[in-house]
Amino acid sequence: MVSDSTAQPLREAVIDTDAITANTRTFGALTSTPILAVVKANAYGHGAVRTARAALAGGAVMLGVTDLSEAFELREAGITADILSWLHAPGTRFERAVAERITIGISTLEQLSAAIDAGSVANPARVHLKLDTGLSRNGLPPEDWDEAFAVALHARQAGVLDVDGLFSHVSNTSDADDRAALAAFLDGVERAAAIGIRPRLRHIAATAAAIGLPDTRLDLVRIGIGLHGLSPDPDKFRAAELGLRPSMTLRGTVANVRRVPAGTGLSYGYAYRTERETTLALVPLGYADGIPRQASNRAPVRIGDAVLRVSGRIAMDQFIVDVGDAPVAVGDEVVLFGDPAAGDPAVEAWADAADTINYEIVTRIGGRVPRREVTDGATA
Numbered sequence: 001m002v003s004d005s006t007a008q009p010l011r012e013a014v015i016d017t018d019a020i021t022a023n024t025r026t027f028g029a030l031t032s033t034p035i036l037a038v039v040k041a042n043a044y045g046h047g048a049v050r051t052a053r054a055a056l057a058g059g060a061v062m063l064g065v066t067d068l069s070e071a072f073e074l075r076e077a078g079i080t081a082d083i084l085s086w087l088h089a090p091g092t093r094f095e096r097a098v099a100e101r102i103t104i105g106i107s108t109l110e111q112l113s114a115a116i117d118a119g120s121v122a123n124p125a126r127v128h129l130k131l132d133t134g135l136s137r138n139g140l141p142p143e144d145w146d147e148a149f150a151v152a153l154h155a156r157q158a159g160v161l162d163v164d165g166l167f168s169h170v171s172n173t174s175d176a177d178d179r180a181a182l183a184a185f186l187d188g189v190e191r192a193a194a195i196g197i198r199p200r201l202r203h204i205a206a207t208a209a210a211i212g213l214p215d216t217r218l219d220l221v222r223i224g225i226g227l228h229g230l231s232p233d234p235d236k237f238r239a240a241e242l243g244l245r246p247s248m249t250l251r252g253t254v255a256n257v258r259r260v261p262a263g264t265g266l267s268y269g270y271a272y273r274t275e276r277e278t279t280l281a282l283v284p285l286g287y288a289d290g291i292p293r294q295a296s297n298r299a300p301v302r303i304g305d306a307v308l309r310v311s312g313r314i315a316m317d318q319f320i321v322d323v324g325d326a327p328v329a330v331g332d333e334v335v336l337f338g339d340p341a342a343g344d345p346a347v348e349a350w351a352d353a354a355d356t357i358n359y360e361i362v363t364r365i366g367g368r369v370p371r372r373e374v375t376d377g378a379t380a
């Protein structure tokens with residue numbers, strides 16, 4: 001998005017790519033395992049291309065996305081690293097994926113046939129077979145594993161298919177459930193090996209398992225939320241204690257200030273009324289920007305040194321903060337969330353206020369919020 005550099009932005013998400021690079025290195029050191037950087041969904045709102053580049057600079061060996069369109073976007077940006085894409089529309093043809101060297105995650109026998117159709121001896125289709133081991137989402141169900149392995153073996157022998165990986169995903173229900181999923185996966189790996197399929201990469205862990213269940217690390221860990229310095233389970237793992245640093249700061253500029261008497265109703269439904277004469281600051285972010293309306297009257301913001309609360313309902317484009325007698329002026333910075341180590345509210349405070357998880361808060365930040373890239377605090 002083009003912005004006038006002389007005007008203060010109404011709103012922006014500042015993305016610290018050095019934090020992403022450092023967080024990637026931290027996961028490399030913590031897990032001693034190669035890292036697949038998950039950059040699906042615009043890298044959870046942080047920008048897929050910049051996050052991919054920053055993670056590769058931090059040592060990630062591979063990228064992961066959901067849709068093929070996300071993989072093509074990375075290729076169009078000139079990124080040549082291996083990319084795995086794992087969720088496909090019914091009837092998808094994989095010719096372009098094969099031509100662009102995208103690794104295809106296979107969750108159905110139909111997808112396997114389509115990949116084989118798209119492969120050739122000159123350019124075999126590279127696949128990772130996804131085994132469902134409990135989540136009951138995508139992934140080949142166990143009753144299809146043996147047929148998939150047999151079909152894959154045949155195509156590999158014909159030279160049109162490269163079975164580069166086997167993978168699964170855990171539910172984060174409990175350590176016991178995740179160990180059961182791992183055992184089911186390793187059983188699948190053995191069944192594949194028994195007929196002669198021994199892929200280079202076996203992977204099952206996302207951020208939570210990569211931190212908490214070392215046995216799940218295998219040949220690759222798929223790190224998404226952790227790249228952005230956020231914990232997959234803040235009750236269990238504290239991001240700062242793991243040496244991680246949040247990569248997104250969401251900020252706005254106070255767009256209006258008013259002094260109002262006691263008893264003034266604020267925003268729709270007058271869900272907040274002032275208790276005394278006070279100052280109101282208008283913040284130009286709303287649910288159109290991904291600010292959850294459910295956090296109305298609850299979520300924290302920092303203005304200057306004061307951490308205050310959203311006062312009244314969050315509207316589509318704006319919300320109000322009752323700042324009391326604090327000397328707030330039009331043009332002042334308002335930080336919704338950022339690095340708690342720097343005194344900013346944590347993403348998790350917004351997640352709690354909206355009864356959701358940190359993943360959803362950052363991922364839903366909308367397209368109207370310009371992303372501004374910085375490196376160690378300096379504009380890139």
Ligand SMILES: *Cc1c(COP(=O)(O)O)cnc(C)c1O
Pocket residue numbers: 038040086169205206207208222223224225226232
């Ligand atoms: C989103 C996703 C990940 C990354 O999960 P995090 O908890 O963000 O690390 C890994 N693997 C798959 C299959 C995913 O869909």
